Amino acid sequence: MTAPDFTTLIADDWRDYALIDSGAGRKLERFGPYTLVRPEPLALWAPRLDEAEWARADAVFSAHSEDDESGRWRMARPLPESWAMQWDGLSFRARTTPFRHLAVFPEHSVHWRFALARARGDGETLNLFGYTGLASLACARAGGRVTHVDASKRAIAFARENQEAAGLREAPIRWIVDDAHAFVKREIRRGRRYQGIILDPPKYGRGPKGETWRIEEKLSELLCDCGALLDHDGRDRFLILTVYAVRLTPLALAQAAREALTLPGDWTFGEMALPHARDERLLPTAIFARWRSP
Template sequence: MKLDTLITEPWADYGLVDSGHGRKLERYGRFSFVRPEPQAMWAPAAPTWKHDGEFLGASDEEGGGRWHLNGNVPRDWPLGWQDVKFHAANTPFRHLQFFPDMAPQWAWMRDRIAADDEVMNLFGYTGVGSLALAAKGAKVTHVDASRKSVEQGKANAAFSGMADKPIRWMIDDATKFTAREVRRGRRYAGIMLDPPKFGRGPTGETWRLEEGLPGLIEDCVRLLDRRSKFLVLTVYAVRMSALAIAELLRQATADLGGTVEAGEMAVREEARGLLLPTAIFARWSGGQ
């Protein structure tokens, strides 16, 4: 299988300014921050960076460490991507309350949906992806185990002028919710899922990616049919190959027809145009 690279290009409210020596400098609206980045093994373009804060972390990709911020950084601030508005914030998990490298996936899905298509966003976090699809007329089921994330998603919807859009905000364990949807006989035009390496559900359920992903993908496929349009899987921070998740998706969707593609996700650096890899992906697209 040929592997592709999905590239996030800079936009008005986000850009990878520079990277190197295990760190990266990014701009989020009017603020710039430095975060650890083990894959930036090269030298940076500039010897010093001007920034508004830096995350100094432990080696654990899922947490540990803390932000050291200048006094001018507020608790949150507004950003936008195309017709979606939302708030960024410095979280204890080193990210900024959304994942900018998902932008090419959002655009790809938006090109495939039609008004009133029903789509599901599993591990939907603060809802930027859900709003990107709702803005194009999709009916969205947004699922995340974190009440705080779902409440932030609702706040983002209101801020974006989409409080009245048909979005079901579900605080639930993604695996259990998907299994219930299968039993209900539901069908979706598209599903996207961005599972963590490890997580806990709202009532203490434990999620481990390598153990839970195959069964979850099987249930997701049971919610699709030959009229469905996509299934998008992105995976971060694991020792796993794009070829592995592509084969998982290819086998699971064999009876649906369509095509599977896979590869890496990357962000283009503004300083030199080089690509910083961030994640792997596999996605199925049905016949349209």
């Protein structure tokens, strides 16, 4: 197999979000009107701004332990439970969560733009592990039909709040609480086909009936099954896979994806990154594999 050319996709299309600085294992960001500090193990370099600027943040997250996503926020001033943000005219709600994130992953805008450009026709997009629903809403706003699957009722409730915020109450979105892989298998048995599939699986997760998801064990089989669910000959078909699990590399993902999905088409592999607002640095965030029909 020849080594793929890896691409860095840069989410540089935000007004309501900015990566202000990073370094020494932390990042300073703006989400709407609020600035926040979070741990960032990939920020191996030195911060560029003075400590005084970091100290002005509205909230700081401390993890319970180094490998733990969960932790607590220390607020310098009271923050609302959620607040309005926009991406490219799509309105949604951001909020602090006990799992260090803000219920929006800004680096994903590179995939929303790719998906919405294809999801306009009569086809349907399947968003697996869909959480905040922003990918689903971007596709629906472009005029596409969407099936959104997440194991967590609470996550679906957040996504539906975003649907309200976006003014897309009437949009053709099916919100489904289910285990992603069990749902995919059921859709194959029903003979359903999707124009596009978006997957952002966590490293480890549980379905609503306790089904266990472990990325290293299950990703390859899930991708094969996604291949069976993709329309075999429609226009503008696509698959977008994002992985944050630290032990995987772009090359490992590229090889697994190429082996699992053998439909003719073009693959792009690489990393997603956030640009710093005040200097030329890029912060890597996740790795991805993206397929589109010829």
